[in-house]
Amino acid sequence: MTVDSAKPSVFDADLPTLDYGFTDTPQNIYPQFLAAQQQAPIALGPIGPEILSYELARSVLRDPRFVIPPGIHLSAHGITEGPLWDRVTRSILNMEGEEHRRLRGLVSRAFTPRATGGMHDTIHTVVNELIDRVIDSGRCEFVADIARPYPIPIICALLGAPRDDWQQFSRWAEDIFKIVSFDCNLAEEQSVVLKAWAEFDDYIDDMVAHRRRRLSDDLLSELIRIEDDGDRLDASELRMLAFSILVAGTDTTRSQLAASMQVLADHPAQWELLRDKPELAMRAVEETMRHSPSMCSTVRSVTADVAIGAYTFPAxxxxxxxxxxxxxxxxxxxxxxxxxxxxDEPPPILTFGGGVHYCLGANLARLELAEALKILTERIPTPLRTGSVPWKPLLGLSGPTSLPIEFG
Structure with a gap:
């Protein structure tokens, strides 16, 4: 049924359709996207309307009427209530409205140059140590050997956790990430997730108690310091934000580093250009995240009829x-x-989202990727892929699952 005669429902607008499965990769589906884009800015996909045009996507991401459906990953596993549901839907990653604006306003003040600018030394140490382990062999499986272990030490340093605890953070992360994985039966794994999450919370509580006695230059100290007209973060909010940083900053960086490495390896002239001109590193990050992103989509919903562009999205x-x-x-x-x-000065990519849900850690993510790529191109002769590179599906977090390479 047409909702607005002036702006027809997306379901009545004779839009192109996309026919792909939930396990299909971005590269496999791209020809369909390309054909549909030439017909309309929206297509009807397997889960609903898909925004395909840059301008309409940017508008939707900035429009507060389009909200993140609460607990969408849990719902996909049939979990719609209980302690895990409550914890996930109360995190800043699922918040909307005034509570979200308040927390985001406070947290954005903590992502200062003092909290993130000191990451260079840690990034260089971690990347070089990972390369040291494989460089003499002349080959590696990049995902397992470099991309996967890379982000956790960075997050630990960001929060102020000591190096001795990196492995413990990795173990907690592996269990907690079952929340956003489709490779496990989450309904059966809830107790594992909740146990790891509780241990992580206890660890953060101890860190907070220590920081309150002696503040430092790490992000956790900045979160404790910040205050706006007497408003401060309480203990539960600090725990929740530390959890959100762990979840949002680990698998995304792993997957994007692997995706960026693949596309650069597949374009050796670009690899050599970056090696010879490391000042292009930030441009390389933007272009690899535009051309070969690991985060390919984001879901929104509407609670009332919303007209935007030439179409209406029914409630x-x-x-x-x-x-x-x-x-x-x-x-x-x-x-x-x-x-x-x-x-030359391309439009901003949409990979980090937009509007009130624009990624707070975008600048840190860019720094992590840019510094890693500079070091990789400096130390590794022209990489050569030695096998196929399977990717995870478009829906959810994509990116290579393995990337076998030889060096020069």
Whole structure:
């Protein structure tokens, strides 16, 4: 039924359709995205309307009427209530409205140069140690050997956790990440997740108690310091934010580093250009995240009829903002399938989201990726892929599951 005669429902607008499975990878589906983009800014996909155009995707991401469905990953596992549901839906990653604005306003003041600027030394130490382990063999499985172990030490240093605790953080992360994984039966693994989460909370409580006695220059100290007109973060909010940093900053960085490494390895001239001109590192991050992102989409929903662009989204509609397609919109990016780290002032990528849910850690993520790529191109001769590179599906967090390479 048409909701608004002036702006028809997306379901009545004769939009192109996308026919792909939940296990299909971005590369496999891209020809469909490309064909659909030439017909309309929206297509009807397997979970609902998919925003394909850059301008409409940016508008939806910035529009507060389009909200993140609470607990969407849990719902996919049939979990819609209980202690795990309560914990996940109360995190800042699922918040909306005034509570979200308050917390985000406070937290954004903690991501200061003092809290993140000291990461260079840790990043260089971690990346070089990982390369040292494989460089003499002349080959590695990049995902397992470098990308996977890379982010946890960075997050530990960001929060102020000592090096001796890196492995413990990794173990907690592996169990907690079952929340966003489709590779396990989460309904059966809830107790494992909750146990790891509780241990992580206890650890953070101890750190907070110590920081309150003696503040430092780490992010946790900044979160304790911040105050706005007498408003401060309480203990439960500090725990929740530390958890959100762990979840949001680990697998995303792992997957994107592997994806960036693959596309650079597949374009040896670009690899050599970055090696010879390390000042292009930030451009390389933007271009690899535009061309080969590990985060390809984000889901929104509407609780009331919403008209935007030429269409109306009826209440209850689930919308996939397809940033993979939007970042390759030929109306915005010239020759969008071409990979080129020298693109001159390209429009901002949409991979980090937009509006009130724009990734708070975007600048730190860019720093982690840029410094890692500079060191990799400096130390590793032209990498050569030695096998196929399977990717995780488009829906959820994508990226290579393995990347076998030889060096030069």
């Amino acid at each position: 209850g509609t689930f919308i996939l903002v397809n940033t993979y397609a939007a970042n390759r919109d030929s109306a915005v990016y010239h020759d969008p399938a071409r990979f080129d780290i020298t693109r």
